[in-house]
Amino acid sequence: MFVGHAVFAFALVAGAAAVRGVDSSRALSLGAVAAAFAAAPDVDMAYALVGVVSAQTTDALSVASQFWQTGNLVHRAMTHSVVLAPVVAVAAALWLRGRRLRRRRELVAAGALLASVVAIAAVVSGGLGLLIMALFVAVAVGIAEGTERLTDLGSRETFSTALVGLVSHPFGDLFTGLPPAMLYPFDATLLADRLSFSVDPTLNLLGAFGLELLTIWLALLVSLSLFGYSLRDAVDGRAALGAGYAVSVLLIPAPTLELSYPFVFSVLAVGMVGAAPRVGIRSRRVELPDRIAALCTGLAAVSIAGFAYTVAYLVA
Structure with a gap:
């Protein structure tokens, strides 16, 4: 769900902005910032690189297994907290306001909030918690900095988009792996088990895969609408x-x-298949599809492939 988190937040925020009549450029900016913050919690997987580096094998499946085993020591913990998410969102908004207005007061306040979040992680989870949370807040500051430089969004919009991105992320994780520690740093469990599509493990995986494809399609449709493209014209029959x-x-x-x-x-x-060149039978000319057509056709091909595999699995 690494990609799904970002595209869902983008579709939710950009789509809502478009419905409210916000111009396409601003809606895209709002969606992009929400997507960036929605992806931020998975920075905790950086620790998984320790497992990859220390792996004593070059076998791809073994390395992938080591990656997840190491990453899961901290994955979906402190960075996936809906308790700390509002604090980080407020800090990001203050940081943007301080940088834009060149006021030290807001920057100091943002720094104090983020430092308190890191300190909490250090107390609850020790040195590893401090390291992961420090990386997380650094990413949040980086996104706020990029928002200030690349967009004209204000502090309120930055807070809102950051909050949507950070809070929506852990709920998407309920369909894969262990449920995140949404109430961190409190020793309480909101949901003890992940949500399943089926008792059959393969159908469960296919359900999660289908859900991610659905979120990507939703984000793509919102983007096409904002850019004025037609999906019918963008998907080639090769899908x-x-x-x-x-x-x-x-x-x-x-x-x-x-x-x-x-x-x-x-x-x-x-x-x-979406990026494959097309050869004209009569003209004998090779034409490369544009990026939009390649993306839409490729996603349609993957969707059809996933559906075909599911049908084949059910009848096999």
């Missing part, structure tokens, strides 16, 4: 080739949340 992926049900292990890599990497590779 139907994704149906051929159904035969992979006989070639790769049945995917689960614990062993998803062969399925995910191979089904995403189907999307390359």
Whole structure:
């Protein structure tokens, strides 16, 4: 769900802004900032690189397993807290206001809030918590800095988009892996188990994959609307080739949340059909699709491939 978190926040914020009559440029800015903050909590996976570096093997599946085993020591903990999210959002807004108005008072206030968040993580989770939370707040400051430099959004809009991004993230994680520690630093559990689509582990994985595809489609449709593109014109008929992926049900292990890599990497590779050049039968000219057409056709091919695989799995 790494990508899904960002695109869902983008679709939610940019779509809501468009519905309210906000001009397309500003709606895109709002959505982009929300997407950046929605992706920020997963910075805790940086610790997983320790596992990759220390891995005693070059086998791809073993390295991937080591990556997740190491990352899960801190993943979905302090950075996924809906308790601390408003504090970070306020700090980001103060930072933007202080930088834009060149006022030290707001910058000091933002720094104090972020320092308190890091201190809480240090007290509750020790040195590793301090390290991860310090990285998280640094990313939040970086996003606020980018928002100040690249957009004309104000502090209130920055707070709102940051809050939507940070709070929406942990709820998306309820469908994969262990539920995040949403009430951190308090020793309380909001949800003890992840939400499942099916008792069948493969169908559960396919359900989560379908949900992520749905969020990407939602963000894409919002973007096309804001840019004035037609989805019908952007999707090429070659996307139907994704149906051929159904035969992979006989070639790769049945995917689960614990062993998803062969399925995910191979089904995403189907999307390359969108970037393939087109050869005119009569003109004999090679034409490269534009980026929008390549993206839409590729996503359509992946969606068809995922659906075809699901059908094949059910009837196999």
